[in-house]
Amino acid sequence: MKKKVLAKVLLNEAIAPNNFKMVISAKEMTVDATAGQFVNLYCNRGELLLPRPISICEVNKETGEMTLVYAVVGKGTKELSQMKKGETLGAMGPLGRGFEVSYEVEEHLIIAGGIGVPPMVELVKSLKGNITVYLGFRSNPILVEEFEAYGAVVHVATEDGSVGLQGNVMGLIKEHQPKPQMIYSCGPKPMLKAVADWSKAEDIPTQLSLEERMACGIGACLVCTCRTKKQEDTDWENRRVCKDGPVFWRDEVIWND
Amino acid sequence: MTKLDLRVNIAGVELKNPVMTASGTFGSGKEYGEYVDLNRLGAVVVKGIASTPWKGNASPRVAETYGGMLNSVGLQNPGVEEFIKTDIPFLRGYDTKIIVNIAGRTVEDYCAVVERLGDADVDLLELNISCPNVKEGGVCFGTDPRMVEHVVKEVKKYAKQPLIVKLTPNVTDIVAIAKAAEAGGADSLSLINTLLGMVIDIHKRKPVLANVVGGFSGPAIKPVAVRIVYQVAKSTNLPIIGMGGIMTGEDAIEFIQAGATGVAVGTANFINPTATIDVLEGIEGYMKQYGEENINNLRGIV
Numbered sequence: 001m002k003k004k005v006l007a008k009v010l011l012n013e014a015i016a017p018n019n020f021k022m023v024i025s026a027k028e029m030t031v032d033a034t035a036g037q038f039v040n041l042y043c044n045r046g047e048l049l050l051p052r053p054i055s056i057c058e059v060n061k062e063t064g065e066m067t068l069v070y071a072v073v074g075k076g077t078k079e080l081s082q083m084k085k086g087e088t089l090g091a092m093g094p095l096g097r098g099f100e101v102s103y104e105v106e107e108h109l110i111i112a113g114g115i116g117v118p119p120m121v122e123l124v125k126s127l128k129g130n131i132t133v134y135l136g137f138r139s140n141p142i143l144v145e146e147f148e149a150y151g152a153v154v155h156v157a158t159e160d161g162s163v164g165l166q167g168n169v170m171g172l173i174k175e176h177q178p179k180p181q182m183i184y185s186c187g188p189k190p191m192l193k194a195v196a197d198w199s200k201a202e203d204i205p206t207q208l209s210l211e212e213r214m215a216c217g218i219g220a221c222l223v224c225t226c227r228t229k230k231q232e233d234t235d236w237e238n239r240r241v242c243k244d245g246p247v248f249w250r251d252e253v254i255w256n257d
Numbered sequence: 258m259t260k261l262d263l264r265v266n267i268a269g270v271e272l273k274n275p276v277m278t279a280s281g282t283f284g285s286g287k288e289y290g291e292y293v294d295l296n297r298l299g300a301v302v303v304k305g306i307a308s309t310p311w312k313g314n315a316s317p318r319v320a321e322t323y324g325g326m327l328n329s330v331g332l333q334n335p336g337v338e339e340f341i342k343t344d345i346p347f348l349r350g351y352d353t354k355i356i357v358n359i360a361g362r363t364v365e366d367y368c369a370v371v372e373r374l375g376d377a378d379v380d381l382l383e384l385n386i387s388c389p390n391v392k393e394g395g396v397c398f399g400t401d402p403r404m405v406e407h408v409v410k411e412v413k414k415y416a417k418q419p420l421i422v423k424l425t426p427n428v429t430d431i432v433a434i435a436k437a438a439e440a441g442g443a444d445s446l447s448l449i450n451t452l453l454g455m456v457i458d459i460h461k462r463k464p465v466l467a468n469v470v471g472g473f474s475g476p477a478i479k480p481v482a483v484r485i486v487y488q489v490a491k492s493t494n495l496p497i498i499g500m501g502g503i504m505t506g507e508d509a510i511e512f513i514q515a516g517a518t519g520v521a522v523g524t525a526n527f528i529n530p531t532a533t534i535d536v537l538e539g540i541e542g543y544m545k546q547y548g549e550e551n552i553n554n555l556r557g558i559v
Contacts, residue, residue, distance in 0.1 A: 047324050049475060050319075050326060051527070219288045220282065221330070222330045223319035
């Protein structure tokens with residue numbers, strides 16, 4: 001049986017304004033974890049009841065440690081950010097469908113923005129071949145050294161121009177004219193949509209990691225659905241971001257939601 | 258100490274214990290079956306099933322609030338044919354009762370599903386005339402006593418299994434509605450569906466839910482639910498399935514003492530995937546603590 005476990009906080013620190021890195025010890029959660037999956041973290045110390053779905057940034061199966069990088073966006077993540085080393089919290093996972101990794105692909109392009117960046121670290125670790133990473137931020141890039149340490153070539157864009165190209169990831173695409181065999185993307189919806197439009201025009205297979213407000217996290221409650229279609233279908237259906245995703249193929253996703 | 262007897266009877270169907278799942282929070286059991294032993298549940302109440310597949314409402318469909326949450330799923334479901342093909346065989350693999358929640362936009366819709374389930378291997382039907390998230394049907398039927406009696410009477414004509422009617426708390430006089438369901442031929446009542454609510458994102462200056470309003474559930478609503486179970490238990494003879502914010506065995510006991518025969522666990526599943534089992538064990542713990550051997554002796558004692 002799968003279960004919710006008590007995970008021990010080994011580290012929880014700010015790595016940029018509003019962005020925190022938490023390392024938890026939870027061996028059973030690391031065993032099957034793959035890039036693009038997420039975990040549920042439970043606050044449950046007051047009026048906040050629902051778990052917070054947080055993408056997996058890195059997994060160390062030997063030590064049983066999991067790294068989670070999250071943004072403080074509301075009361076729940078604020079509470080998470082105040083947890084101290086040595087404290088424990090309820091956690092469950094890994095959950096959802098992660099990125100599909102093919103060893104036949106040699107040229108990979110990862111495009112991520114903002115708090116969509118963290119899950120791409122574990123993805124870089126699991127890919128073989130040449131990996132290029134485009135990262136977009138408003139300001140204050142995160143995790144750039146991690147991507148480089150795992151052998152990726154990283155290009156950064158910031159909206160305020162403080163680091164790298166001034167602009168966004170679409171500016172990086174324009175500048176570098178990449179020709180990858182596979183694209184992986186995670187970030188704000190307008191960014192994903194722009195990436196999807198470009199990659200469709202270039203006819204490059206693309207996997208997109210979506211985000212939606214969730215409750216159960218395991219596919220039962222149907223609150224986190226997004227509009228999708230099967231490639232040949234004209235009709236659409238609502239599918240669960242938590243269970244059928246969060247990673248979908250570009251051609252499955254319908255944007256006029 | 259002698260063995261605890263947790264068996265309860267809902268409209269002629271014996272459940273091994275009173276603990277079941279609240280419709281819409283547990284799918285058809287597949288997802289939670291990876292976290293809990295479904296064999297231990299008195300019954301699985303499945304997500305509302307309509308005559309045809311429904312796509313449900315736009316996202317966001319969930320908003321959190323103090324001690325609870327709002328949802329506006331809008332009864333997304335695969336339709337009765339897919340349910341019969343996939344979900345019934347799955348659930349029949351477990352030693353638990355199957356209760357099918359029935360969704361519809363019209364009286365004919367409800368009757369069509371109930372008729373289709375006539376020869377299906379399910380134990381009880383739960384008529385949902387109380388969903389706050391669909392424009393037609395749902396709650397429209399559940400707020401007017403004459404309409405309640407009419408719908409129940411019509412659906413009963415097609416029902417081969419005992420019919421539970423799930424009522425909305427969003428009414429002025431719940432007792433009048435419950436009596437109307439009883440007059441229409443209901444065999445049991447589920448109390449309560451969600452409270453209609455709304456949450457506004459003051460920073461974006463718009464409602465959190467795409468559907469604007471949604472159904473409020475979770476521990477914050479429990480006193481309302483207990484009150485309704487208590488009032489209805491005192492005024493009708495029907496067995497009641499109590500639900501609304503049950504998080505623990507103690508919560509469930511509260512509903513039973515108010516008059517509920519069965520108890521359903523809903524939102525708690527999202528917070529704790531083994532909530533159903535924890536509630537069951539909590540009930541057992543309470544019985545042991547007070548030397549109560551039979552759960553039925555606790556019912557309606559307040």
